Amino acid sequence: MDSTRIFSAGEADRTQWVGADSDPDRTQFAPPAAGADLDATQYAAPPTSSVTLQCLVENAYAPAARNAPAHLLVQVQAPATAYGRRLPLNLCLCIDRSGSMEGEPLDFVKRACAHVVDLLDPNDILSIVTFAEDIEVVMPARRVVNRQLIKEHIQRIDTGNTTNLYDGLLTAGRQIASVQSPAYLNRLLVLTDGEPTTGIRDFQSIVGQVAELKGRGISVTALGFGPDYNEELMAGIARRSGGNYYFIARPELIPEVFRKELESLLTVVAKSLRLQLHLTRWTQVRQVYGLQPSYHPRGVTMDLVDLERGALISALVEVELQRRPAGTYRVAQAQLTYDDLASGRTQQVSADAVVEFVTDESRLLEGINPVVQREVEVARASRHLERTVMGMKTQALSSAAAIAELERTQALLTAQGRLEQAQEVTAAIHSLRRGDSGAEAEKTLMGTILDLEQGQRKA
Template sequence: MPDAVTLTCTWGRSPMPVTGSPQVAYLLVEATPASAPTTPVPLNFCLVLDRSGSMQGAKLESMKTATRRVIETLTEQDVVSIVIFDDTVQTLVPATLATDRGALLAAVDTISESGGTAMSLGMQAGQKEIQKHLGPDRISHMLLLTDGQTWGDEETCRSIATSLGQAEVRITALGLGAEWNEKLLDDLAEFTEGSSDYISDPNQISSFFQRAVRSAQGTAATDARLLLRLVREATTRAVYRATPAIANLGYQPIGENEVSVRLGDLVFGQTASVVLDLMLPGRTAGSFRIAQAELHVAPVGSEHEQVVKQDILLAFSADTSTSVYEPRVMNLVEKVTAFKLQTRALAEAEIGNTSGATQKLRAAATRLLDLGELDLAEKTSQQADQLEQGAKLSAESQKELKYATRRLTQKLEE
């Protein structure tokens, strides 16, 4: 049976110079699904939508338009459910096959704004609908949209997400505007190995919804996990996801020289990649096996886990003139570095360390400028100026910087 996923490992610099002391090396590990099947696995797709009073006007109309497009994108084999919430909840469309599009679209037309925001009610109702069709024959996904702070039920939301994650349901959590709780939405995504994002303009809702549904439709494998076995004296300093969006993945030490990293689901047409920051022991000239990568995946439609292994070799040379940096890897390293600086800057600003936050924002702006991200570099620099002048960063500015930096590795057409 051919591999469902191709595993590729590329060093940021090769050959490495011969030194008598440990040195830092960057390793890019990429997992790319094989070609997509002609018939995708059907979905169990639930939309949980905020229709509170603050959604009045363009927000609500754009959300309804985006929901209609989702319905039109689904196949007749897909199950769809729609839940709307304010400070109450309504199951607008109980879980049903997406065969009668006319009836589904008519239901969407009835959505109107009302009341406050109690997100856990929407999530509970959505969970109930998803549970009706849970199973290995469907990809289960919850698409959540909100534009505001939920009313004191954050821990209930987290508890529901934990339960959904255990059932292998992914959440795409989308925040519209500046007033929602980003820590909460990030947690909901993390607990389910899903994703979270920021929508600044209601006109963008449809593109975010489409990305979510097409990503679910394109699921190639679930529960991807990378196991890296390093040679003695080599250590892992950090692990960051590079694509599809930048994130600090952390890692789970298994033994003295083994680490495990969860990659989540793999999607056809997308490469999931991680950048590993490693400390390597000194070596004499020659080629050495530094590690073995082992990717564990559960291909969609298969009852068996598949394991892909690759030995990772690295050359060392006493002639430093032969040492070459790999531009693609180092470009990703620079983007990850900009993300790290921005993340630390926002954390410093939150605790009132203006000097530290300003310094890191300026460093991030410099990196972004070098990467050609002129607009984001300018905005980052402006935020540094604002902090330096004694003003605080607005909620909108913080969200814009945070999520735009996460998306640095995404293609423009996405």
């Protein structure tokens, strides 16, 4: 049995199973799940979530007689206006105080931390950890009640010598976990200006520890300052934990970046977003763009970043639609589970991807969805940008060749409306044209790649 057909008019109550040789002009549907009660009346539940979900298909039509690739675009949309009270933050500032931070850099960090204190309220939890060759808990996790006392603790931070990033992150995670609760939005902000030089230093161990924090509901935002930090490590920290990544070129920019990150946290409306894409028979996953998926026999699961007010998160998946009898089929269902911060409840929404399989392939030109096609172009631009950065790092590309590649990427991102990322690419081009070593451009572009991978932007 290949599909279910619903007849109209006098036969509206009848469900008939039909075979592949039946009338292809009838509308056909995939059969219900095994064990479902076919006699039960199904009612749609009233909407309970302000977060919306849609699952778009690259083309409304697909060839019935042959296998064909297709892209599915899942979009998660947050409301543009605030509703309810924001969730209190459980925030830890994890600060590098190695010898290279002495002077102006550490002075601006102290100023930035003091500004964070001013933006928080007594319902928020704050802790401060610093790392050099040893780890210091400047302030254990506590409510932001006495702002002046907290600022006095911050002013006493002094520089050390080496950089023990691993143990700094470990201690900061423990501070957050000491008061961890679903009633808080947990975030760790780590700032460093160099490579780890003492303690556990390898990439896999540090990023693995961050992944463990993510499993406990703690995201990590990575802030790299100056020309000497490891941008691949810092971007890896953000990628594995669902946090953000920033490149801070000059010390006077540190307070502004802290402010930007904190203000984004104050607008989060949903956390712990998990997207499951369930595929129906005759549909298979070919690849997932950007995100880090886990595959299962009938689909794929992806963890998404926290959703900010007025933001749109996109997840792009390429599938193969296998040949089948002509008709209309559901090829996939997207299901999103998340914690709604206004209601304090776990919510779930779903959306179907439906395609009509046709024998007349001339109809394929009629069904193209430009929204999905734009996202496909952006995903390809992101991968092209990765290759360009790798060519710069390995010196396989000259400065002139890198500029030419970046100009193509910049034009594509501009054409697809990704103006913020296009501006970052433009900044990297200007850096290369000034004759810089390329380190600043690479650090800027690493953030651009991560932004495109995570798929969140203002709608």
